Amino acid sequence: MRSLTTARSTRYVLYLLLGLLLAGNAVALPTHDSQGEELPSLAPMLDKVTPAVVNIATTGRVRVQGNPLLDDPFFRRFFDMPPDRPRERRTQSLGSGVIVDAEQGYILTNNHVIEHADQIQVTLRNGNSYEAELIGTDPDSDMAVIRIDADNLKAVPLADSDSLRVGDFVVAIGNPFGLGQTVTSGIVSALDRSGLGIQGYEDFIQTDASINPGNSGGALVNLNGELVGINNAIFSRSGGNIGIGFAIPVNMARQVMAQLVEHGEVRRGRLGAQAQDLTPELAQAFELKQGQGAVVTQVSPGSPADKAGLKAGDIVIEVDGKPVRDANSLRNAIGLLQVGSRVRLKVLRDGETTSLTATIEEPVSQGQGGEQLHAHLTGASFTDIGEDHRLHGRIEGVLVSEVEQGSPAWRAGLRPDDVIVSVNRQPVKDLTRMREVIGNSQQLLLNIRRGNGALFLYLR
Incomplete structure (x- = not known):
């Protein structure tokens, strides 16, 4: 067992060193071994990044789900049971967060980390603790912004997550299992993961960098020490890491944060069109070579889509210059736009490419x-x-x-x-x-x- 472990460790070190060497000058200041030879290290980059990754502890109360029979008024009346009182229990949660604005003290984390919290405690790497103020949450994207009042904070610079490629090296930083700040490394395993049913808006970065319970809300950074994603979830049958973790792209997090800071919530607008994936069968039926896109199935009369000239049967292939893979990516692109935004749509209609411009409007409320x-x-x-x-x-x-x-x-x-x-x-x-x-x-x-x-x- 020991020799097998040693062999695995050796392969991992060689694998990491090879990746770092291939990455060129992304990692600064190599260390020296006992013979004085230089070896690359992630330590200099992490020295700059880890002070910006915080531990989050919350306490709160949630209503306890009881036996449905005991909540049934007919059942209680039949057995002459006394009136039931609301049942609540105290909750505690551990997670992570990332300081993204040192001057204002803004911290990005996951909504599920601070959900139901009455008190949010943030602990920095140096051990200092602060009570945090909740700025806003967005359950649909599972993002939240909190704020602490502290001096000399350090923030992580934000990267462009759209430039990520499968195979890029990444590092996950967080607070797994409440152990304290921990660093793991890996690569980007896949991009644009959706349809997982984890949350409303999904466009995940998949990575094999170890992400475990408590890592939620922590940082996924590239070798330049720039934030590329917010750790969010794992795929596991046991609850532990098996090399399939997911992070919210920082570009999505940045858009959500802007609205949370300004409004305290995300004010999603309305395009007024429904769509479905462009499957190979539909592409054949429409006599198209295009393999990706979203087929418009319905346009609401008087909606922004209708005013822009969008029609049922159109195939949306781009939104503001970015490719649309399927109906989910179209929904993500529109769902992150603020009311009043102008959006450029490139569509295929009768084999011809057409450009349309729509203005996102307030959702029609019939509440x-x-x-x-x-x-x-x-x-x-x-x-x-x-x-x-x-x-x-x-x-x-x-x-x-x-x-x-x-x-x-x-x-x-x-x-x-x-x-x-x-x-x-x-x-x-x-x-x-x-x-x-x-x-x-x-x-x-x-x-x-x-x-x-x-x-x-x-x-x-």
């Missing part, structure tokens, strides 16, 4: 205040799942768009982005049906989809 539906829902706003929402076509229900903290709806356990799929055990596919089911009901039993889970809420 309703909770107080108009039921007293227990006061403080919440509800909408149908719109065509531009990530869940459109994937689930039927009513979207909770906003919940005012401290309101009856908030105290009952409703949260933004919840999807109500049934009321009093009757399915609801839209607001119209939800109004009908609620009617004059005194009590409400809501079946909620939240993220990748589900729960019942009993409002009385």
Whole structure:
């Protein structure tokens, strides 16, 4: 076993040294071995980067999902059970973050690292700890921005993640398993990974640099010490690293951060078109040689897409000069644009290339205040799942768009982005049906989809 381990270690060292030598002058100041010969090292680069990678610890409270039978008012009445009280539990979370603006103290991390947090504690590499202020979160991209008030901070310079190539060497820095700051190295294994169902907007960098629980929100840097991605997730059956990790490209993180700092949220606009992947079968049916793109299936009347001249059957191949691989990449490109942005679309129509320009508009809201539906829902706003929402076509229900903290709806356990799929055990596919089911009901039993889970809420 020892000889096998030694052989593996030797191969790994040779592999790393070869990669660093091929990388040219990307790594500064080699060290010397005992014979005085120079050897390359990542240490000089890491000395500059690691002070900007922080450990994050959070505490908070979440509502505990109980047995659905115990939340059923008919079940409780039949067995003459006393009124149930809301159940909560304390939560703790460990993760990582990256200082990207030393002057303002802004730190990028993942939304799931600080979600449900009442208190966010940031610890620097030198051991100093600070309580952080939450600037904004975006669950759809799993990004968050927090801020600390501290002097002499160091930030990581941002790279252009669009210039990454498969095979580029990268280094992951974070706080795996709460051990403290840890560095691992590897390569970019793949780019533009999507369709994984991890979050709403996916365009991941895949890497074999070890990413483990606690690395979330940490830095993925290139050999120049520039940030190329924010560590986000792993693919694993055991919960540990197996060489398949994912990071959010820094270009996406940069766009999300700009809106979070300005507005405290991401204000996604509306193009008003639905699309599907351009499959080989569809390409043949359209008599195209083009192998990538998004086929427009529907254009909403009066929408920005309609005003720009986009039509069903058009194949979008570029957005603002960047190639569109499939419907997901089109959705990502539009979803990161602010309201009022002008976007250039290159489309194939009847075998000819056409350029169109659209102006992104505010989403059409046909929401309703909770107080108009039921007293227990006061403080919440509800909408149908719109065509531009990530869940459109994937689930039927009513979207909770906003919940005012401290309101009856908030105290009952409703949260933004919840999807109500049934009321009093009757399915609801839209607001119209939800109004009908609620009617004059005194009590409400809501079946909620939240993220990748589900729960019942009993409002009385």
